[in-house]
Amino acid sequence: MAEKTLILNGTTVADGIKANLAARVAALKEKGIVPCLATILVGDDPSSATYVRMKGSACSRLGMESRRIHLGAETTTEELIAVIDGLNGDDGVHGILLQHPVPHQIDERAAFEAIAIGKDVDGVTMLGFAQNAFGMAEYPSCTPAAILAILDYYRLPMEGKHAVVVGRSPILGKPVSLMLLNRNATVTVCHSKTEGLAELVRQGDIVVAAVGKPAFIQGEWVKEGAVVLDAGYNEGNIGDVDYEACLAKASAITPVPAGVGPVTIATLLKHTVAAAERRVFQP
Amino acid sequence: MAEKTLILNGTTVADGIKANLAARVAALKEKGIVPCLATILVGDDPSSATYVRMKGSACSRLGMESRRIHLGAETTTEELIAVIDGLNGDDGVHGILLQHPVPHQIDERAAFEAIAIGKDVDGVTMLGFAQNAFGMAEYPSCTPAAILAILDYYRLPMEGKHAVVVGRSPILGKPVSLMLLNRNATVTVCHSKTEGLAELVRQGDIVVAAVGKPAFIQGEWVKEGAVVLDAGYNEGNIGDVDYEACLAKASAITPVPAGVGPVTIATLLKHTVAAAERRVFQP
Incomplete structure (x- = not known):
């Protein structure tokens, strides 16, 4: 069992992002x-x-x-x-x-x-997706960007780490895989047709759950000391991760709620403010 | 050692593609x-x-x-x-x-x-990349498309297989990874910052070498019975795979030359003919 598991507090990360935004909103309002x-x-x-x-x-x-x-x-x-x-x-x-x-x-x-x-502040267009895939996006998809913001806030390294992403949707699994790849993680993308999922997840230094099934990622699948990021949000405030079981194995984990969710929203606000700034300052 | 390794003959695959094109070129010329x-x-x-x-x-x-x-x-x-x-x-x-x-x-x-x-017949634009990532491309990048064409021609399944791609370039590693993912392979993308590369390659049911280093993929890295696709083409007609050593392990392998290369060119021709047809028949 992990000595002491770090709870990755999304509310704290989101507050940091929003604190930075307040002054920028004020400056825009002056204009x-x-x-x-x-x-x-x-x-x-x-x-x-x-x-x-x-x-x-x-x-x-x-x-x-x-x-x-x-x-x-x-x-x-x-x-x-x-x-x-x-x-x-x-x-x-x-x-x-x-x-x-x-x-x-x-x-x-x-x-x-x-x-x-x-105005594509959630990076959902094809062009936004490709810019993100090539590390050139103004506004990468908010949930993937939130996952990276949490890793960065807590100084959890990505380079050379094996990230296992469960899910391959156009707005979550695929973009977060490409963003982790661009940050020099080795990335495995798993999905509904994956065979031997447990063994693959067990290789992850970083595990991203983006599958949309409540408590899907089992504690036995998670390597001792892994960093677990739960991008799921299912009915009844339940993530894609079996939280208590994974908490016992992980070195760091996002809870649900107060994990990836609030950072996603803060990222959306950040992108919207940036889009407004671009209009004003680079007309 | 593999009982009998199938040499995936790119020239044969390319000839098949071109045979289909000849009549289409003739029909266009009539117009x-x-x-x-x-x-x-x-x-x-x-x-x-x-x-x-x-x-x-x-x-x-x-x-x-x-x-x-x-x-x-x-x-x-x-x-x-x-x-x-x-x-x-x-x-x-x-x-x-x-x-x-x-x-x-x-x-x-x-x-x-x-x-x-x-006119983006090699799928190099961002829009072309994203269309391909979402399985909607008219003209996916030719080398990735060639790799899939070879797998399809020889009826080598992708679904549920673990594909390990070595390389992450915008025109090869990234698009081929996404194409394999869309064909229901589980995909691991490795690159210069990957740690434990040999162990990761050894997991591949399908190994795609797209790294641009001569004879880089070693025989000891390849799982017995794996399918090895060499997208490299280095000076002196040398691929990215140590061919003889990997031949001894693989169940199927592309040689260099006469592997992925000719299929890439045939795919480029196919896309160009399709672009011309689109102009004529869907003006």
Whole structure:
């Protein structure tokens, strides 16, 4: 058992990011600009509604503006893209977040692609993804960026470490794998078709759970002393990691809640402020 | 030692691809269109000169056109982009290949980005990369696509297999990793900062050498029965794999030459023909 496991406190990391932002928001306001994040929620998924509410509230607390757009469950791709186009052309909006997932009838990829790259503060466009893959992104996807921010805050090294990422989604597993790779980790990407998952996870000096299944990563799968990052957030405040069991093995671990989640939101605010600054200072 | 190692004959695979293309080129010619690949060579690197010559010759043999542009070693980024812009606007050109690497003074990424997506037959643009990462590319990078074509031709399964990719370049290691991942392989990406490389390679059911160092992958690193794909091509016709030593361990292996190389060229032709078809049949 690990001597003393470090709980990676996402609230602390997020507070650090937001403390840095407060002065920047104030400076923008002196120029007459209030950084504004537009969130788009399509349909009535309660978790998604909670997420966009949390993001909007976080904006308010920082003195930023949020514009919450709620579209009906029957919205078409064309209707959604028209809304996004409107936000793209609106000088008062600096960042656009389309809450994932959208209802089945919508072509999510087409909707993501409609977001102007300068307002793609969650790095969901293909161009944003590729810039991130090549280490050139202004706004890497917020959850992957949050995971790296936590590692950096706690000075947990990535270079030469074996990172095992469980999950391969376009907005989480794939981008975080590429970001870890760009930070010189050796990266293994596992997923639903992976054979021998336990043995692979056991190799990880760093384990990233991005699978979307409650308490999926077992304590027996985790190497003694590994760093465990739980990007999952399932019903009932349960992450993708069996927390107590993994806590007993890990040298460091993110809890759920108060782990990756708050850092993701702080990163989203940071990107939105940066997008507003770019508008003002590099017009 | 493996009972009988299958030599994965790239020439055979390439011939299969080209046989399918001949009729398509003929059909295009009946419409008055000759599919045309423009190759751009900057400077006087002898290997690069050989590559573009091979690509041009392959076009000719298939009845396609090639336009070889050779720019001086002192060419600036702006001059190169102006040439690419000209080719983008030229209706007689269907595919554009900028031979990598370019001289130091050139911003290679900016030059790649200048290629119009419809003519990006080697998948070097960021958009092409991301489309490929999401399994949506018209023209995935040719060498990664060639590696998958060889696996498919010989019916070597990827799903659930552990693929170990050595190398992480934007045009080879990264895209081939994502393509293998999209085919349901579990993928580990190794590179110059990887620790315990031999042990990691030894886990590979599929090993992709994309490192650019002659005979780098050792026989002792390769698991008995692994499939070894050598994307390297170093001076003196030497791949990235210690061929004889790996041959003794592998169940299947690509030689150099006549392995990945000819399939890469055939893939480039295939993409150029497809780009020409798209122009004619989906104007």
